[in-house]
Amino acid sequence: MAFKKEKTEEQSHYYAGQKKGLWWKYLLAVFIILIYLLPLYVLLMQSLKSSTDLSSSMSFPDVWYFENYISAIKGGTIFRAIKNSAIITLCTVVLEVIFACLAAYPLSRNDTKWNRFIRSIFMGVMMIPPLTILVGVYSVLVSISATNSYWGIILTNIAFGLPMSVFLFTNFIGSIPRDLDEASIIDGANVLQTFFHIILPQLKPIIATVVIIHGVAAWNEYAYSIYILQKPELQSITLCIKKYFSSVTNDYSGAAAAAILAILPLTVVYLILQDSFVQSQVDSAIK
């Protein structure tokens, strides 16, 4: 077994046309990692310095200073914002998955002219960049009093995410053989029973993809949140960080600490589930 593994590794070097030693690869790898970690390192160091600490941004703090974190946590806005973003993200992905997979079922199984037209509506709006229709969306939200509410931003997130999710689900259901549906129809199952017992259990991988893609997008949403979530108690994490940085006079350290706390939750989830994150990004990109 060990021998086999070595051989494939040897071969893959060969296929890439590289027969030289390995040292330059490690050098390059370390260099890339340093370039990518440098901004995060600078941020972390800044967050651990007191505002009077004028040591260079590359060096360790003169005194390790945790007060920034303590006051950010005690201020409470960060945790409130994380909670708000978590609620918005959770509702967005749950509702989006439900709406999208329900919609995809008839669209892939019921191939009529009318349904093809419905499908083309979903495909057609997929490419619309959300901000280009900002004025229209916002005036609709105002007229149904959806501003300053969770559900306003949740519905906006869902609306812009749905076309792609419907597309992914439709393709996926199309690849599931129809025999099982037909068997359950003969057994007398109604539409919903067939969907929940036969189709839904097979959708797990694509549900994971949609949850990850749109979960990350909802968590990081900023452009519409600034219009919809104007009340401080509804602030999402991006708005909260924006507030920290635009109200700093000289307290960059405090803002840096807030930024670290803001990126921490998703970073941790990503590090644990990185293979699924990467895989879902690839699955949603390559059609």
Added chain:
Amino acid sequence: MRKRNMQMNMLYLPALFVVLLFVLYPLIRSFRMSFYNWNGYSPVKMFIGFDNYKNLLSDKNFAVSFKNTLLYGFGSTILQNILGLSFALFLNTKFKGHKVVRTIVYLPVMISGLIMGYIMYFMVRNQGAVNEILGWFSITGLDWMGDGNVGRWIITFVNSWQYCGYCMVIYMAGLQGISRQYYEAAAIDGATSWKSFRYITLPLLIPAMSSAIVINLIGGLKLYDVVVSLSNGGPNYMTSSLSFYINNRYLSAEQAGYASAVGVVMFLFIMLCSQILNGYFRKKEVEM
């Protein structure tokens, strides 16, 4: 069976309703608003025909935003794809620890563009890390974001740096799909490594490339978050993008009609770009 199909079709109604109400209807509404003089909240709107569009033509800030959008779109796409493909080829050589590199290069994709801009602020500000590193080599740094001509390139670089992990994983998936037999055959025929890259790897990567390019281009053309946090469009709109300008007109200048017109132009331009690119790549894939 017919009844069953009707019941089944009911299932797409919720999704269709949401998309019609929050995307399609606002799209039509935005188009309509672009012919009005409206401040965004008052009940009074004045129909002014194509005046908003005429004003766009003489609006210097719009011209700058449009040019910057081209840079953010095409500049980042080129940089991201070159870097992403290089990283993918490098990691595909499968040395020990290649996965650590993938994890770290992909990490910034998880961070909001807005927060990434603020993080980068610590790098590029006057007493920031970049100037300090330049100082080690006795090079005097710049106030990077102080000059819009430099600032717009910084924004392009930051955006490329942040999302090139995205390209990388797409290309890595593409590379894994290429059968070794092609390379074996080419090696027997005595192909150099450049030749096997040019005539095997590159053509077989076209599907991955078309996804990566189209997604990055659209992402870059609608760049917004990072502009807000890194420069807030300044100084004097020199780093503003179309997305930024829409928000600026709507929110600060209360010109909702005008903002809609900018949105319509941006919408049409992005549609045009993605149609041309998709058509081009479809032809390429057929030629294969």
